Amino acid sequence: MVRQKKKSEFLTEVELEFMSVVWETGGGTVRDILAELNKAQERAYTSVATVLKIMEQKGFLTSERQERSLVYRPSIRKVDYQKTSLRNLSSKLFNDTPAALVARLVEDEDVTNEMLEEIKALLDERLGEENGS
Amino acid sequence: MVRQKKKSEFLTEVELEFMSVVWETGGGTVRDILAELNKAQERAYTSVATVLKIMEQKGFLTSERQERSLVYRPSIRKVDYQKTSLRNLSSKLFNDTPAALVARLVEDEDVTNEMLEEIKALLDERLGEENGS
């Protein structure tokens, strides 16, 4: 009997890097993903294969055999993971108040006014669309 | 002479929980911090002492002898750690575009309109104060 691993809802550092490639490319074989990853940092083929297998066990990826190779694909959407991560950050570090989170973002001097305007537009969009509907 | 480890710039899960207590209370002895922590989850005295010692080595805390005990205090401000974390999240998961981050926050249906208005007010505040318009 194989014991089911308790799956953390979150990716590790390395897993996130892998997942980013998979989200970006839509997935592929170990060799495909390795090629992308190695643009940033040299890694052995088997290292990548191992991590991908683990990520599948944890439920972040699915695999399907194609010819001789396994093709890995994301099983969670990036936007959903983004939301999960934001909720986590908000709860762990911002007392569950998203406004406090944005406050820190806003007072970061590296965030340009242009970005702020962009953010404001997003807010108006959602606020507007709910009042108008 | 204590060797400074200068490890990861980030706290682990447990360390963050500890740090939250230290930020909240301003710090204290192992026993003080243990008491706070154990409201949420039972932990042994020595576990807490060990983690605090490690956090000091990593540079998140300082300690000062007071009577027979060490008193731990934060050596980084919460707001700074919040900023660091946000930058990290933004870079790892949102392509370094804070607007995309806020976009996810905004489309989260659990975030109320009231919160959104609050966020918008923050934006206006900073935009207003910089260009006077």
Add this chain to the structure above:
DNA sequence: TTGGACTTACGATAGTTTTAGTATTAAAGC
């Protein structure tokens, strides 16, 4: 002055993460 009561230091252990070598299997080519 000696034995609790506390304290920090040290180290052990179990589990996870990251990386990669070796074994095995399957296809492909000669």
Add this chain to the structure above:
DNA sequence: GCTTTAATACTAAAACTATCGTAAGTCCAA
């Protein structure tokens, strides 16, 4: 058919995390 190639499976080691027990030192009171 046999060999080369390429893929996954298996195994493992090193680093890090989380937890806690024991050792050793210090203060105080009986």
